[in-house]
Structures are given as C-alpha cells and as structure tokens.
Amino acid sequence: MGSIVELTYYPVKGCAGVPVGETLVTPAGLAHDRSFMVVSEEGVHRTQRRDPRLAVIRPGIGADGGRLTLRAPGHGSVDVEVDTVGARRPVDLFGVAYQGIDQGPAAADWLSGVLGAPSRLVRVPPEHERVTDGRTPGTCGYADSGALHVVSRSTLDLLHRKLAERGARPLPMDRFRPNIVVDGWDEPHTEDRAHRMTVGGTELAYAKLALRCAVTMVDQEVGAGAGPEPLRTLAGYRRAAGGGIAFGTKFSILRTGRVSVGDTVDVSLWGESEL
Template sequence: MSDIDVTIAGLHVHPVKSCAGVSLPEVLLIETGFEFDRAWMVVDADGEFLSQRELPRMALVATELRHSELVLRAPGMLALHLALDTAEAATRVRVWDDEVAAYDMGDLAAQWFSDFLRQPLRLVRFDPEQKRLSNRAWTGTIEAENAFSDGYPILVISEASLAGLNERLAAKDLPPVTMQRFRPNLVLTGLDAHGEDHLDEIAFDTPEGPVRLKLVKPCPRCPIPNVDPATGVPGTEPGDTLAGYRADERVGGAISFGMNAVIVEGLECVLRVGQVGGASIRF
C-alpha cells in the first residue's frame, strides 16, 4: 500500500566516480545499484581514490556510455575510448575505509587522466566478484552491495528539493544550480521539497518484475556541490545556503540533501523515465 504517487523524472549514472554523469532514459538494476554507476575510479600511485574534493577539474571529464564502450572527453584532450568488457591487471585499491579488488585499466587510460589532472594517476574498474557492503547500522538486515559509490547503491532526490534550494538562492540574488551538482541516481516528482526525507520505500511495477527501494540514510554533503560542473571551479554556494536550513541531526548535524537507498527487490529489472510508482511514508 502506497501513501503517495511518485514519477521518475530522471535517471543518472556516474560511470567514473567524481567525473561528470550521464542521463539515461532507462537503467538496469544490478546488485550494486544502477548498472555502470561508479564502476570506474581514479586512484593515485598508492591506490587511494581521488575525487573532486582534491581535484575539482574532475567535474570537466564528460562520460558517455555507448553500446560497447565508455567514452571520456575533457577540454584539450582527445577522446578516450574504453571497451566495457575489458580490463587489465588485477589490483587492490582503497575507497574510504574499504580496501577492495579492482582491475587496472591500463597505461593509456592512466596517461590520459594523469595529463588532464596534472599528477600521476591510474584508472581502475570495480571487480564484480568483490562484495563491498553498506553500513548495517543503517541498512539493518539488508545486505546492500556497492561498487565505488560513497557507501550506498542509489541516491534519491526530488525535483522539489532542488526547486526549494533555488528559491532560496534567488532570494539572495544568486544564480540557480542544477541537479548535476548533487549527483543523484534517481530523481522524482510528486513530492514536496525534501519529501524524500520521510519516505520508507518506493515501489515500481516494471515489465521485468516489481522493484522496491528502501530509503535508509540522509546523504551528508561534502564540498563537491560547491564545484561548478561547467567550469570545475569550487566556490561557497550552494553550501552556504544549505547550511542555513539543512543541518540534519540524523547524521550528526551534517548538511544533508537527498536520501541514500538500498535495493529490497528488483535485480535485473529496468527503471524508465516517466514510470509512476508508489511511495510509503516512514512513521
């Protein structure tokens, strides 16, 4: 039984962690979330992951998923084409507190990222045999797998939440920001601003079968939304404005925007833009 109808307004995949994402008309649900989301990651010589926190120019790396390849583009660089079904040497890398198995994508990809980001780097792909799990303190009995995401497979945000932020920015004579800054996977309509904060589950009936997503943890925000995705230049907004009304006691007073979700049911099902589902409110 659902309490409110919601509609999928956008589906976003970020193939390379912290690089630009791509909007898709449909996505396949796999164990780690949306297929190809955060499947690749940039690491330093020690195998430690890097993001826009340290290298804001990563925002300028555009991604495109074709039938059989990932295509990367960046200002002043030739396009880099990587076959989706290939990877090179096995390696170990670190993402936050987790050391995980991965595959190095080779010297050409390493040189491409090193040249654009101006320091020695490698590109790696997540090993699908690896099980990297979300924090059970938030997921409870659900064993939620992740690739290179920050810790949960799917990030959900409503269009109304962004509209509410942009109203506050306009009141300060500041320009609006796009959803791109917040890097969600699933964007919904049908909710009030931050209505996603109060949802328990979202369900969709797909031709492949039922999908159920459980919203488990508010998404605490680092400075990445302050990086302009068009220029790769960091600033202070929208962080300063969010600090005025989005301190969230559920995550220790951190600024939150959006909700992390895990998959209860629906592996190998396809979500499509325009799909209508039902959401239940957490009481």
C-alpha cells in the same frame, strides 16, 4: 504521486554523468554506476573535493560494459577495452581498502594529462562484495555510500527560494549528482520519508540521508570550485541530527528490474525524517 523525470548514472566516480531514458537497476544501483574510479599511483581514490577537473571528463560505456570512452575539452578522447579479468590491485576509498582492476597505460596517461597528476583507472572486480550501511543495508560499486541517490525537484525548488533570499543564483541539479530525480512530490524533502517504494520493475528501501560535501560547490560544467553555495545556505536549514548537511536520500535495492523516465514512484511505506 511522484514520477521519474531524470535518470543518470556515473560510470566513473567523480566524472560527468550519463543521462538515460531507461536502464537496468542492479543490486549495486543503476547499471554501470560508479563501476570505475580514478586513483593516484598509490591507489587512493581521486575526488572532485581535491580534483574538480574530474567533472569535465565525460564517459560513455557500451550496453555490455565492454568498452569505455573518456572525453574532455582540449584533450580529445581515449578508448578503453574494459578488463574484468586482470590482476587485482589494492585501492583506497575514504580509508577503506578495496580491490580494483587496472585498465592500462593508455587510460592512465590520458587521465594524468587531464588532471595534471599521475593517475590510473580501475574497475570494480566481479567479486566485489561491498556492504553499505544505513537503515537498509545494501551494496554498491565505488559510490560514496548507497546504491541509489534520489532527489526531488521540490527539494531543489526550496533551496532556490532560500538562495534567492540571500541574493544568490539558483543552482542546477547536477551539483548534487543524483541518480533519480522525482517530480510530483509537492512537499520538499519527501524523499526523506519514503522508506519503501516501487519504481518501474524495482523495489527500493530507505538507507539514509545523503550528507553533502564540497563537491556541491564545484561547477560541473567547467570543473572548478564556485563556492560557497549551496553549503552556506543549506547549513541554515538542513543540518542532520547526527552531524553534516543533508540533501537527498540514499536507497538500497530490494528488487532489481528496469526503470524509465516517466515511471510512477509508488511509496508503500512512509516514515519520519531522520533530519
């Protein structure tokens, strides 16, 4: 029987996460997760793939979502009164067109200084109706795909053993930016086979494997590339049948509710891994 040992949401896509002891799970995932996104002046999303310094920006958001604070070493902070009613502007996320509400010049100037490139901050509009793909369709804010990203500790432990065989150092879980970390599943990648589960007051359903990219090679503490691991090692044993390197699983939300660190993860439907 597994249980939650870490809960983390990421208010601003690509920026640092916020660990919590408990939180609400909405249809789009943990409350406030990827509600904001940094974009270029043309509206194209910024990602750690190209802008690794996003990782050093540490957001904080009030429980009601009305105020966002951004901090970064050497740049102080900026407070944002969150705008949910302003004019919409087009934004581009992996070539797909969405809408965003611009959060004003103060946030834009501060982000431009941290990242060294003209940037704007946008928020998901209330009418955002994104549909995500996978075995169980769902919705999310500006996440890459899927409402919840789940990884087990045993999955990371196996990677550490594989890295040690290469003489490489272990890596922290934050390289993979999960929302939920589960302990108590002895077999690595059990999350691949957990196709329906209840956690706290919620019910989750398997959507798809989480395919990994160059973000996993960014040191989240300093906001700089530190490759080639873990992708080099993962490529030796976690290549997905449809292409890409899989590590962790994406879930859609069947029933909203609250979850807490310590909650039991009760799997009601097991399936085969799609790896």
